Amino acid sequence: MSYSIGQVAAFAGVTVRTLHHYDEIGLLVPGGRSTAGHRRYGDADLDRLQRILFYRELGFPLDEVAVLLDDPDADPRAHLRRQHDLLTARIEKLQKMAEAVEHAMEARRMGINLTPEERFEVFGDKDPDQYAEEAEQRWGGTEAYAESQRRAARYTKADWQRMKAEVDDWSERYAALVAEGEPPVGERAMDMAEEHRLHISTWFYDCPYDMHRGLGEMYIADERFKAFYDAMAPGLAEHLKEAIDANAARHTA
Numbered sequence: 001m002s003y004s005i006g007q008v009a010a011f012a013g014v015t016v017r018t019l020h021h022y023d024e025i026g027l028l029v030p031g032g033r034s035t036a037g038h039r040r041y042g043d044a045d046l047d048r049l050q051r052i053l054f055y056r057e058l059g060f061p062l063d064e065v066a067v068l069l070d071d072p073d074a075d076p077r078a079h080l081r082r083q084h085d086l087l088t089a090r091i092e093k094l095q096k097m098a099e100a101v102e103h104a105m106e107a108r109r110m111g112i113n114l115t116p117e118e119r120f121e122v123f124g125d126k127d128p129d130q131y132a133e134e135a136e137q138r139w140g141g142t143e144a145y146a147e148s149q150r151r152a153a154r155y156t157k158a159d160w161q162r163m164k165a166e167v168d169d170w171s172e173r174y175a176a177l178v179a180e181g182e183p184p185v186g187e188r189a190m191d192m193a194e195e196h197r198l199h200i201s202t203w204f205y206d207c208p209y210d211m212h213r214g215l216g217e218m219y220i221a222d223e224r225f226k227a228f229y230d231a232m233a234p235g236l237a238e239h240l241k242e243a244i245d246a247n248a249a250r251h252t253a
Contacts (some may be wrong), residue, residue, distance in 0.1 A: 001042070001043065002031075002032055002040040002041060002042050003040065003041045003042075003046070004034075004038065004039070004040065004041075005019050005020075005030075005038070005039045005041070007041075008041045008045075008046065008049065011046070012046075012049055012050075012053060014053070019039075022049075022052070023039065025062065025066075026066070027052060027062060027065065027066050027069075028045065028048055028049055028052060030042075030045055031044060031045050048069065051069060052065055052069070055068060058080075058083050058087065059083060059086065059087065060079070060083060064079065096143075099146075143205075144204075144205040144206070144207075144211070147204070147205040147206070148204040148205045151203065151204060151205070152204070163203055166199060167199070170192065170195060170196065170199065171232050173192065174192050174232065174233075174236065174240070175232040175233040175236060177189060177192060178233045178235065178236050178239050179233060184239050184240075184241075184242030184243040184245075184246055185242070185243070185246040189239070189243040189246070190243055190246050190247040190250060191247075192243065193212075193240065193243040193244045193246070193247040194247050194251075196212075196240070196244070197209070197212045197244070197247070200212070200215075209247075209248035209251055209252050210248070212244055212247075212248060213244060213245060213248050215244070216240065216241035216242075216244035216245060217241065219237045219240060219241055220237050220238055220241050225237065
């Protein structure tokens with residue numbers, strides 16, 4: 001009993017092009033040909049194709065599949081153990097990503113709990129969602145982003161007002177500190193950098209020192225963040241970045 005390439009493709013759920021490719025690279029050469037020269041596959045070919053698809057489903061590249069099927073010295077168990085470890089690690093990573101995305105989706109559905117009028121009252125002409133889409137693209141798969149979304153979705157108008165008041169107060173004090181010539185490695189500058197870190201941890205997500213350092217780098221690398229901080233006082237973004245680094249160093253030394 002033999003089968004045409006179209007029949008085999010239908011049996012196996014693959015394309016005719018895939019079977020052509022397997023034939024061309026010697027991975028699955030059909031055992032026969034019709035009188036017209038067309039490929040004909042026998043039962044042994046179907047068994048081999050089944051094994052090929054099994055290994056492909058597990059993520060093995062075609063060259064490794066060929067070794068597993070044709071090299072008498074190959075140990076399928078060793079290959080399978082290695083692939084099992086890789087797949088297990090990938091599954092765990094995907095599960096964590098799925099959980100983070102689910103939390104982010106839940107928080108996004110809830111939204112910031114403010115009417116348009118209340119938003120204007122709290123933020124003025126500054127839209128708190130201005131960079132929301134970009135933030136989701138950059139950090140949407142992280143637990144920090146999901147946690148930030150969960151917390152923000154619960155805040156009331158009074159919460160947002162208190163948060164903004166804290167930011168305004170910190171901004172005024174840090175701008176005054178820079179104007180007074182306090183160096184970034186000075187105690188007052190480092191204390192305010194720590195206050196900045198704790199504000200993030202309190203209102204949005206846990207911000208350990210390594211993450212805070214990364215934010216400091218972003219404040220000078222991203223022109224929008226740099227403009228935001230430099231608007232408080234010229235050079236403040238760079239000053240804050242150095243104060244963040246110094247504060248992290250003193251706490252992690």
